[in-house]
Amino acid sequence: MDPHRIVIVGGGAGGLPLATQLGRSLGRRGLAHITLIDRQRRHFWKPHLHEIAAGSMDLDRHAISYMAQAHRHGFHDRIGEMTGLDRQQRVVHLAPHRDEQGRPVTPQREIPYDSLVLAVGSVTHDFGTPGAREHAIALESLDDAERFHRRLVNACIRAQANPDARGAHHLQVVIIGAGATGVELAAELRHTSRDLARYGLECLDHEQTLGIHLVEAAARVLPGLPERFSAAALARLRALRVEVHTHSRVAEVLPQGVRLADGRLIPAELVVWAAGIKGPDYFVQGLDGLSLNRQQQLLIKPELHALDDPHVFALGDCAACPWLGGPMEWVPPRAQAAHQQAQHLVVNLRRRLQGQALLPWRYRDFGSLVSLGRSSTVGQLMGSLGGGKLWLSGGLAWLMYRGLYQSHQMALHGPWRAAIEWLAQALTRWNRPRIKLH
Numbered sequence: 001m002d003p004h005r006i007v008i009v010g011g012g013a014g015g016l017p018l019a020t021q022l023g024r025s026l027g028r029r030g031l032a033h034i035t036l037i038d039r040q041r042r043h044f045w046k047p048h049l050h051e052i053a054a055g056s057m058d059l060d061r062h063a064i065s066y067m068a069q070a071h072r073h074g075f076h077d078r079i080g081e082m083t084g085l086d087r088q089q090r091v092v093h094l095a096p097h098r099d100e101q102g103r104p105v106t107p108q109r110e111i112p113y114d115s116l117v118l119a120v121g122s123v124t125h126d127f128g129t130p131g132a133r134e135h136a137i138a139l140e141s142l143d144d145a146e147r148f149h150r151r152l153v154n155a156c157i158r159a160q161a162n163p164d165a166r167g168a169h170h171l172q173v174v175i176i177g178a179g180a181t182g183v184e185l186a187a188e189l190r191h192t193s194r195d196l197a198r199y200g201l202e203c204l205d206h207e208q209t210l211g212i213h214l215v216e217a218a219a220r221v222l223p224g225l226p227e228r229f230s231a232a233a234l235a236r237l238r239a240l241r242v243e244v245h246t247h248s249r250v251a252e253v254l255p256q257g258v259r260l261a262d263g264r265l266i267p268a269e270l271v272v273w274a275a276g277i278k279g280p281d282y283f284v285q286g287l288d289g290l291s292l293n294r295q296q297q298l299l300i301k302p303e304l305h306a307l308d309d310p311h312v313f314a315l316g317d318c319a320a321c322p323w324l325g326g327p328m329e330w331v332p333p334r335a336q337a338a339h340q341q342a343q344h345l346v347v348n349l350r351r352r353l354q355g356q357a358l359l360p361w362r363y364r365d366f367g368s369l370v371s372l373g374r375s376s377t378v379g380q381l382m383g384s385l386g387g388g389k390l391w392l393s394g395g396l397a398w399l400m401y402r403g404l405y406q407s408h409q410m411a412l413h414g415p416w417r418a419a420i421e422w423l424a425q426a427l428t429r430w431n432r433p434r435i436k437l438h
């Protein structure tokens with residue numbers, strides 16, 4: 001009999017650890033055939049995307065090739081972009097894949113499954129704001145983050161080469177949305193501007209020369225977190241000379257800046273949209289009738305399979321999973337949730353293979369950590385880790401923040417290789433420029 005086919009679509013914060021662990025436990029022993037599909041060739045941990053955008057992280061040291069990971073851990077990898085599925089035939093539809101020159105690499109394909117796991121993450125929700133799609137960059141993928149960085153460095157070089165064009169600010173960046181992504185990006189950008197000045201871009205030698213604006217419709221920054229976070233983050237952002245505009249709804253994004261609902265225009269060379277997420281648009285028509293919530297996320301049961309199909313599982317940002325006993329209806333879209341769901345699915349998929357009943361999953365909220373630039377983080381640990389609620393800030397919180405990434409690395413490489421990777425990354429950091437200069 002052919003082994004059970006488990007197909008995982010999306011090798012991100014949840015999908016890649018899942019494929020790796022299933023590959024090690026089932027794939028290598030021939031107990032199941034594990035396939036991971038991703039539209040990219042390499043994995044990058046999304047919570048660090050703002051550091052790629054700011055240029056403060058070396059991508060070559062942190063990206064992981066899916067092909068190498070699959071070879072090492074007993075699963076198969078396929079490059080391709082999912083566009084929909086046929087639940088009757090149990091196949092996933094993949095769009096044709098083309099290279100940068102538009103030449104075909106793979107044709108349109110159908111990949112059959114016995115168990116399917118959707119782990120495709122989320123896309124930015126611009127709430128239909130005019131101009132957002134055309135003129136703002138959304139930090140959804142590595143390509144977006146690298147594009148932003150290139151435009152930032154180009155804008156700096158342009159400002160330096162055109163001294164006559166200098167105004168009170170040589171360069172303005174507007175970040176829309178003061179959730180964790182927006183706040184972390186604003187803080188990181190300030191450090192980048194200091195580093196760029198150190199490497200000779202004199203136009204950035206005073207902090208006033210890079211204007212960073214953070215625009216938020218709610219009354220405070222980090223509106224989804226307890227008030228203490230907002231106060232600490234606001235104080236730090238002010239110290240970093242980030243201009244914070246709360247109670248400010250964006251009416252329109254223009255080629256030359258952002259117009260607020262009260263009529264004010266904030267001129268900007270670069271605009272980043274970091275407000276809100278939703279499930280991918282093809283979920284609406286492409287999931288063969290599976291039920292979604294209002295944010296286009298797939299409705300799943302605590303056992304992590306779709307409400308209307310026991311053969312289709314989902315995890316992470318693309319799934320709406322009930323938060324059993326939690327303060328909100330749904331589990332929040334966080335890397336720690338995707339990670340925990342991946343761990344649980346390793347158990348539940350094994351049980352499915354053995355014909356056993358699936359176990360419900362319960363989210364364990366270990367708290368939140370928000371990075372405010374180098375060595376500066378605020379956070380609150382919850383539950384058994386924090387002995388209730390433990391407030392953290394400064395270096396200790398920063399170390400815990402870095403620890404989240406280390407635990408992801410451990411799930412992918414095991415403890416020894418993760419330690420070697422960490423050492424190699426530390427040495428490279430010491431040996432190379434602090435930021436990407438191109």
Ligand SMILES: Cc1cc2nc3c(=O)[nH]c(=O)nc-3n(C[C@H](O)[C@H](O)[C@H](O)COP(=O)(O)OP(=O)(O)OC[C@H]3O[C@@H](n4cnc5c(N)ncnc54)[C@H](O)[C@@H]3O)c2cc1C
Nearest residue numbers: 010012013014039046047081082120121316317333334335
């Ligand atoms: C700047 C930033 C900072 C963040 N900081 C934190 C933090 O500090 N802590 C925290 O807990 N969370 C943080 N998050 C949120 C966290 O990154 C997400 O919750 C987490 O990555 C979700 O994991 P996932 O596996 O669902 O999706 P992702 O990690 O987004 O992975 C999705 C994968 O699916 C692939 N894919 C997408 N569509 C398709 C398709 N159609 N076909 C094939 N493949 C596809 C993508 O290429 C990607 O590899 C942050 C997010 C951002 C953007």
